[in-house]
Amino acid sequence: MSSIQYALLSLLAREPLSGYDMKQQMNGRFTAFYKINNNQLYPSLAKMEGEGLIELLSHERESYRPARKVYKITEAGIESLKAWVAQPGKPGDWEEFLLKQYSSWLIEPEVLIPLLEENKRQHEEILAEYTARAAMLREQNGPLTSDNPLFSTVVVIEMGVGFERMSIEWCDNMIRWVKENRI
Amino acid sequence: MSSIQYALLSLLAREPLSGYDMKQQMNGRFTAFYKINNNQLYPSLAKMEGEGLIELLSHERESYRPARKVYKITEAGIESLKAWVAQPGKPGDWEEFLLKQYSSWLIEPEVLIPLLEENKRQHEEILAEYTARAAMLREQNGPLTSDNPLFSTVVVIEMGVGFERMSIEWCDNMIRWVKENRI
DNA sequence: GGAAGCATGTAAAATGTTACATGATTTT
DNA sequence: AAAATCATGTAACATTTTACATGCTTCC
Numbered sequence: 001m002s003s004i005q006y007a008l009l010s011l012l013a014r015e016p017l018s019g020y021d022m023k024q025q026m027n028g029r030f031t032a033f034y035k036i037n038n039n040q041l042y043p044s045l046a047k048m049e050g051e052g053l054i055e056l057l058s059h060e061r062e063s064y065r066p067a068r069k070v071y072k073i074t075e076a077g078i079e080s081l082k083a084w085v086a087q088p089g090k091p092g093d094w095e096e097f098l099l100k101q102y103s104s105w106l107i108e109p110e111v112l113i114p115l116l117e118e119n120k121r122q123h124e125e126i127l128a129e130y131t132a133r134a135a136m137l138r139e140q141n142g143p144l145t146s147d148n149p150l151f152s153t154v155v156v157i158e159m160g161v162g163f164e165r166m167s168i169e170w171c172d173n174m175i176r177w178v179k180e181n182r183i
Numbered sequence: 184m185s186s187i188q189y190a191l192l193s194l195l196a197r198e199p200l201s202g203y204d205m206k207q208q209m210n211g212r213f214t215a216f217y218k219i220n221n222n223q224l225y226p227s228l229a230k231m232e233g234e235g236l237i238e239l240l241s242h243e244r245e246s247y248r249p250a251r252k253v254y255k256i257t258e259a260g261i262e263s264l265k266a267w268v269a270q271p272g273k274p275g276d277w278e279e280f281l282l283k284q285y286s287s288w289l290i291e292p293e294v295l296i297p298l299l300e301e302n303k304r305q306h307e308e309i310l311a312e313y314t315a316r317a318a319m320l321r322e323q324n325g326p327l328t329s330d331n332p333l334f335s336t337v338v339v340i341e342m343g344v345g346f347e348r349m350s351i352e353w354c355d356n357m358i359r360w361v362k363e364n365r366i
Numbered sequence: 367g368g369a370a371g372c373a374t375g376t377a378a379a380a381t382g383t384t385a386c387a388t389g390a391t392t393t394t
Numbered sequence: 395a396a397a398a399t400c401a402t403g404t405a406a407c408a409t410t411t412t413a414c415a416t417g418c419t420t421c422c
Contacts, residue, residue, distance in 0.1 A: 004382095036382095038402080061401095065390070105329060105334050109329060146288060151288050155357055156284055158356070159353050162352065167345075177338065182328060183327050183337050203373050224375095247372095248373055249373045249375085249416085
């Protein structure tokens with residue numbers, strides 16, 4: 001099952017919604033980490049309904065408009081989503097990680113914390129590689145002027161360093177928030 | 184022209200390479216921000232050769248292997264890449280931004296700095312939205328336990344906050360590095 | 367003897383984007 | 395009078411992923 005389907009489930013796990021509602025939420029400013037379009041949306045909903053992951057809650061037309069189809073997640077849908085959230089996921093796929101964290105309220109701290117610790121470990125590993133590589137480039141070349149290709153190489157690596165540090169810090173905070181059971 | 188083509192140009196702007204070399208570099212640990220596969224790679228190279236953006240530098244077979252085709256960027260290729268790098272680019276597309284920065288050594292500080300300042304401004308705007316939204320959710324709901332959907336909403340926004348702060352910090356550093364003309 | 371590396375490329379499948387189609391209502 | 399909003403959906407196109415295809419050499 002592709003990520004969009006899980007993205008849709010993650011919204012329906014919170015409240016019943018119509019396809020139109022889901023699109024609004026996804027393409028809005030907050031939770032804007034995943035965009036969707038009609039051609040992914042409606043076939044996905046039909047498919048998931050066929051698989052018994054979601055079901056129609058209501059199907060009412062408000063006077064003139066096309067009938068608004070409000071969906072609700074099923075027990076099977078919740079289980080499917082939970083299983084996906086509890087799975088480690090490809091290293092380095094930030095979108096997927098964020099999407100999973102958006103549904104991490106569904107899983108137990110005992111399951112979530114090891115996932116976060118593993119994720120942190122991975123970021124630490126990559127951070128070490130980046131800092132080593134940036135240091136090596138600087139040592140071997142001395143001060144780099146901004147018209148040097150290696151200048152750009154280093155600044156891009158520095159961005160990676162910033163990203164990894166931020167991720168590690170977030171994992172630390174998250175582990176603490178979950179352990180304290182509050183934010 | 185799609186981003187992969189520019190990614191390939193950004194490598195060839197630094198040194199002549201074969202398709203195989205480019206794939207190794209892209210899927211390697213450093214500069215791993217853009218992955219490519221054969222079906223994008225070889226047709227793209229053929230297309231860009233047809234457009235005069237790159238040209239064959241050598242085409243030699245080492246005894247048994249398929250002949251290694253080493254490409255070199257043309258003057259037109261450099262100009263095309265520079266024009267792309269100097270263009271503002273879609274807000275929020277981090278991959279594209281990173282890719283452009285990887286070739287920012289090609290453009291003048293007078294062109295680059297305004298781009299960085301505009302980028303910083305955009306990140307500041309989004310940061311303000313995220314912090315406002317996180318604060319609102321916390322105020323309206325009090326302490327959130329880790330089994331509450333809003334807990335996950337807040338932690339995801341906090342990740343966004345971390346990302347935006349990191350981006351702003353990087354822009355600040357980058358502007359300084361370019362102005363000082365050294366890193 | 368099998369796996370991995372070099373090096374090119376193609377085919378098929380999945381996924382994603384853009385545009386179109388309907389149609390009444392409300393806002394500009 | 396035109397544009398935007400609600401609400402569903404489809405068609406055509408572009409892009410991306412995964413797998414296949416060749417074939418010789420070197421490493422385990």
